[in-house]
Amino acid sequence: MLADLTAGAVEDAEARASERPLAVVEAAALAQPAARDALAALAPADRVKIIAEVKRASPSRGDLAAIPDPALQARRYQEGGASAISVLTEGRRFKGSLADLEAVHSAIDLPVLRKDFIANEYQVLEARAAGADLVLLIVAALDQDVLERLHAFTLALGMTPLVETHSADEVDRAADIGARLIGVNARDLSTFALDRDLFGRLADRIPADAIKIAESAVLQPADVAHYRAAGADVVLVGEALVTNDPVSTLQAFLAAGDTPIEGKVSQ
Numbered sequence: 001m002l003a004d005l006t007a008g009a010v011e012d013a014e015a016r017a018s019e020r021p022l023a024v025v026e027a028a029a030l031a032q033p034a035a036r037d038a039l040a041a042l043a044p045a046d047r048v049k050i051i052a053e054v055k056r057a058s059p060s061r062g063d064l065a066a067i068p069d070p071a072l073q074a075r076r077y078q079e080g081g082a083s084a085i086s087v088l089t090e091g092r093r094f095k096g097s098l099a100d101l102e103a104v105h106s107a108i109d110l111p112v113l114r115k116d117f118i119a120n121e122y123q124v125l126e127a128r129a130a131g132a133d134l135v136l137l138i139v140a141a142l143d144q145d146v147l148e149r150l151h152a153f154t155l156a157l158g159m160t161p162l163v164e165t166h167s168a169d170e171v172d173r174a175a176d177i178g179a180r181l182i183g184v185n186a187r188d189l190s191t192f193a194l195d196r197d198l199f200g201r202l203a204d205r206i207p208a209d210a211i212k213i214a215e216s217a218v219l220q221p222a223d224v225a226h227y228r229a230a231g232a233d234v235v236l237v238g239e240a241l242v243t244n245d246p247v248s249t250l251q252a253f254l255a256a257g258d259t260p261i262e263g264k265v266s267q
Contacts, residue, residue, distance in 0.1 A: 001059065001189060002117075002189040002190050003190075005059070005090065005092075005093065005117045005189070006117040008092050008093075008117075009117035009118070010123075013123050013126065014122075022122055022125065025122065025126055026125050028125075029125045029126075029128035032128055035111075035128070035133040035158045035159045035160070036109070036111040036133040037133075037160075038111040038159075039160055039180060039211065042084060042111075042181065042211050042213075043233075044233040044261075045233075046259075046260045047257055047259070047260075048256075048257025048258070049083040049233065050081070050083060050234065050236075050237055050250060050253060050257075051082065051084045051085070051113065051235070051237070052077035052082035052085055052086070052237055052238075053086040053087070053115065053236060053238035053242075054073050054085065054086065054087045054088065054100060054104060055067075055088045055096075055238040055239065055242055056094065056095040056096060057093065058093065058094060059192065061239060063095075064239055065242040070087065070103050071104055072107075073242070074103075074104040074107050074108050075107055076247050077110075077250065078108045080247040080248070080251055083234070084110050084111040084134070085104055085110055085112050085113065086112075086113040087100050087113065087114060088100075088115050088238075089114055089116045089130075090116045096116075098126060105132070111134055112132055112133050112134070113134040113136060113162060114126075116135075116136065118137055118138075119142065121150070124150060134159055134160045134161070134181070135161055136161075136164060137150055137151060137154070137162070139164060139165050139170040139173050139174055140170060140189060144173055144177075147163075147177060148177045151163065151177050151178075151179065152177075161179065161181065162213065163181065164184075165183065165202070166188055168202060168205055171202050171205045172205070174206075174210075175207050179210060180210050181210065181213065182206050182210045182212060183215045183236065184198060184199040184202050184203070184212075184213070184215065185215040185216050186198050186199060186215065186216040187215075187216040194216065194217050196217040196223070196226065199212075200230035211233050211234060212231055213232065213234040213236060214230070214234070214235045218235055218240055218253070219240050221252045221253055221255070224256045224257045225256040225259075228261070231261055233261075237253060240253075
């Protein structure tokens with residue numbers, strides 16, 4: 001599934017490149033104002049922070065919400081206390097677009113993540129040209145040399161890479177390239193199976209100077225509390241926010257993670 005999603009995203013990017021060549025996208029990317037500081041926005045604090053996701057659909061759950069106005073959705077997230085916004089831009093299975101990202105970035109003053117299946121520099125430049133402050137790099141989808149190259153390229157454009165992992169080996173690979181923002185996805189993107197306890201098993205492996213992000217399997221406040229107790233600085237939430245009132249749901253989730261992390265956490 002991950003290989004298919006990545007191949008589809010690259011194919012779609014190549015189609016866009018035939019209409020908007022790399023040089024044009026590069027010029028648009030370099031003309032953007034400086035990216036918003038995601039590391040400062042997501043820095044560890046006495047309460048959990050949340051990345052709230054604009055997400056219409058997924059391969060595992062199908063259609064979730066129409067979201068006719070992604071900018072309004074993002075403003076509700078900001079009102080509810082989110083620290084950053086994630087925007088699904090993959091169009092085939094998640095029904096997102098770069099236009100969604102542009103609309104969201106223009107509507108709020110929080111850092112915005114392009115969440116997609118990024119595998120080349122053109123996609124990174126597209127992200128910056130659309131206003132993205134962060135891009136997602138999925139370790140399982142990339143060879144180590146490509147991961148390192150795209151990580152460095154993202155930083156060179158002034159953005160922050162969110163490096164997503166799903167195993168101890170992948171956490172080590174993220175650490176090896178100096179990633180400062182490391183996510184652990186509870187969902188195996190090859191099978192789409194969920195393991196809510198995976199973050200807790202891998203948290204201590206993430207370098208101390210990296211921000212720890214728990215992703216997926218968050219449907220209720222207890223899930224946020226679970227991740228916070230396991231050492232999460234940040235929790236990424238999608239489905240629960242697009243299928244419920246975003247403001248009250250975010251506030252309940254933040255309240256559930258309103259505790260400092262003390263000492264070593266055991267799972």
